[in-house]
Structure formats: C-alpha cells, structure tokens
Amino acid sequence: MIEYLDGAVIPTGFDVPVEPLRRAAHYTGEPGCIAEARAFAAHFVDQLRTEWCATIGDRASGEVLLVVSELVTNADRHSNGPYILELEGTESSVTVCVYDSSDALPLRFPKDPERIGRHGLEIVHAVAAAVTAERVPVGKRVRALLTFEP
Numbered sequence: 555m556i557e558y559l560d561g562a563v564i565p566t567g568f569d570v571p572v573e574p575l576r577r578a579a580h581y582t583g584e585p586g587c588i589a590e591a592r593a594f595a596a597h598f599v600d601q602l603r604t605e606w607c608a609t610i611g612d613r614a615s616g617e618v619l620l621v622v623s624e625l626v627t628n629a630d631r632h633s634n635g636p637y638i639l640e641l642e643g644t645e646s647s648v649t650v651c652v653y654d655s656s657d658a659l660p661l662r663f664p665k666d667p668e669r670i671g672r673h674g675l676e677i678v679h680a681v682a683a684a685v686t687a688e689r690v691p692v693g694k695r696v697r698a699l700l701t702f703e704p
Contacts, residue, residue: 575602578640581626583633588626591639595622598641599648608645614702617681621650621698624674629654633693647683647701655693 579594581587599615602608610618622639629637633654640651662675679685682698 574642574644575605576640576642577601578638580636580638581630582636583630588623588630591622591626592619594639595619595641595650598643602643602645602648606643606645608643610702614700617700618648618650621678621682621700624678625650625652625696625698628652628660628674628696632656632658632660646703647699649697649699651695651697653690653692653695657689657693659687659689659694660696 575598577594577598579591581591595618596615599610599618603610622641626637626639629652633656635655637652637654640649640653642649642651660675662679663669663672665676675685678698681700683701684699685697687694687696
C-alpha cells in the first residue's frame with residue numbers, strides 16, 4: 555500500500571507480496587480439461603492483477619492462455635494419465651509448468667508452413683522467454699517462462 559501525504563509518496567512496506575503467486579490444478583484428461591485449464595489460467599492472471607497489482611495487458615494475458623493451451627494439449631495427447639498444471643507469477647512474469655506421466659521429451663519440429671499440426675512447441679518458443687523440458691520421477695515437466703513489462 556502507498557500513502558500519499560501532501561503530494562509525497564510514502565511507501566508503507568506492504569506494496570507487493572513477498573512470495574510469488576502459485577496455483578496448481580490436476581486434470582484427468584477427460585473431455586473439457588483443456589478448456590478448464592484455460593479458465594484456471596485466466597483466473598490466475600486476474601489474481602495477479604488484483605493481488606500483485608500487476609499490469610498485464612491483453613496481449614500478455616492472451617499469451618499465457620495460449621501457452622497453457624498448447625502445453626496442456628500436448629500433455630493430454632501424449633501422456634497415458636493425469637497431468638498437473640502449475641502456474642507461478644509476479645508483476646513481471648508467469649511460469650507455466652505442465653507435468654505428465656510420459657517420460658518422452660517433446661520434439662520441436664523445424665518451421666514448415668506446409669506441415670499440418672505439430673506447431674505447438676514452435677508457438678510456445680515464439681512467445682516465451684525460455685522453454686525447458688526435463689524428465690522427473692513421474693514422467694516429465696515442460697516449463698515456459700513468459701515475461702512482460704511491469
């Protein structure tokens with residue numbers, strides 16, 4: 555919180571939360587899970603705007619939803635079980651992590667405008683500042699970091 559006294563700005567020490575906002579959701583792979591994940595991410599972005607006073611524009615918000623859609627769709631299509639979506643955010647970034655049960659790391663295909671489908675990771679790499687994929691004990695984790703101006 556910031557107090558204003560005769561035109562002077564006095565920080566009170568409670569301006570921004572200390573810890574990043576973190577949320578996670580589990581999905582079974584049933585029809586509708588991808589839409590649920592997008593709704594979960596949209597609510598998360600709204601919480602960042604409210605709780606962190608983050609200035610997240612429509613483009614940045616859309617990019618978060620796009621990355622969530624692509625990574626959750628990949629988990630839904632290529633794993634044999636449930637998957638987890640984790641979101642972590644501050645006023646300047648959002649990290650999207652998806653865990654699934656497959657230990658096969660995703661492949662990023664070279665650009666090919668004639669290829670039908672399999673453009674998901676290409677899209678994620680285009681909008682994210684960093685993308686990593688690694689095996690974990692339960693399968694794999696794919697992480698995308700999106701940054702934006704505070």
